[in-house]
Amino acid sequence: MVHVLLRRNWIGRLRLALTLFGLPYTVCTPGVKYVTDNNVTQSQLNATHVKARCSQYPGSDVRRFPVPDDKVNWSQSWAQYNPVRYTSLAVLKKPVWADPDISSFSPKFNTVDGAVDRTSFEGSYKEENGKPLNPHGRTGLSGRGLLGRWGPNHAADPIVTRWKVDERGTKIHHSVSKLPILQFVAIKRKDCGEWAIPGGMVDPGEQVSLTLQREFSEEALNSLAVQPSERAQIHERITKLFKSPGFQAFKGYVDDPRNTDNAWMETVAVNFHDDSGNSVSELPLQAGDDAGQVQWVDVDSSFPLYASHSSFLELVAKERKAHW
Ligand code: BGC
DSSP, rough: OHHHHHHHHHHHHHHHHHHHTTTTOSSSTTTOOOOTTTTTTTHHHSOOSSSSGGGGGSSOOBBOOOOOOSSSSSSSOOOOOOOOEEHHHHHHHHOOSSOOOGGGGGOOSSHHHSEEEEOOHHHHHOTTTEEEOOOOOOEEEEEEOOSSEEEEEEEEEEEEEEBBBOOOBOOBTTTTOBOOEEEEEEEETTTTEEEEOOOOETTTTHHHHHHHHHHHHHHHHHTTSHHHHHHHHHHHHHHHHSSOOOEEEEEEEOTTOOOOSSEEEEEEHHHEEESOSSGGSSEEEEEOOEEEEEEEEOOTTTSSTTTTTTHHHHHHHHHHTTOO
């Protein structure tokens, strides 16, 4: 625990120093990994914004107002705080996935508002001047940035795994940890070029279980582009796996680079494991929708991943007693 806090402080200070000197650190912040041990929950790890304070806001030239570690929490009064206001053009154009501007509608926060779930996994969040306040504190940017919803924006992350086997079907063990190696389906995101779990946003009114399956089909099996007959086959095969009781690795707030003071990401990450290797493992992977590439990747702590995805995989590896 002490080790974790020291490490986080160190990273926070380095990032703050870079911000104060006006040096950009990466938009998607590859390779920043969360160290977990059994006493530390993911939400404690996410307590201080790291990616959500990245100097340059993703997909823009906008720079966040620098927020030092000790001013992240809203409970620290800070009269000089002057966050940059930014909502991307794509969001302002009012696509179906985005809310209108706050002046032109009255969302019901902390509740399921029509089909839109505005509740947070973090419990009740506050409002200030009619706008929801990020429950994890200041980000240096107000408005919605790239996010469509005021308040929580809900995503779902399907972690599909199998064992790594040799040509005779025997599990391969890691030379150092001596533990069997898991593989998971990873996509290379088109937006930032980072490897990631093939997750996506929960549609209004959609059950998370359905989002998990839909996103996996669209991004890793390219179900949107295949013939209807083939699509039915894919659907049948993966429904079996996704109906199995998955292991919920994470549910909560995500320290995402797109977060703002008034809009933030939350996700549910669930592991579906093809233990025998003859279910989804046999389906040909094909990148689709937001994915540029797709492949089975060994689960290993050294592989850099998007947002908090590495920490989800660590929990899966521990649960399955696999190499990390
Ligand atoms: C991504 C998820 C990710 C979430 C939070 C979503 O846009 O599709 O994979 O976990 O954002 O970072």
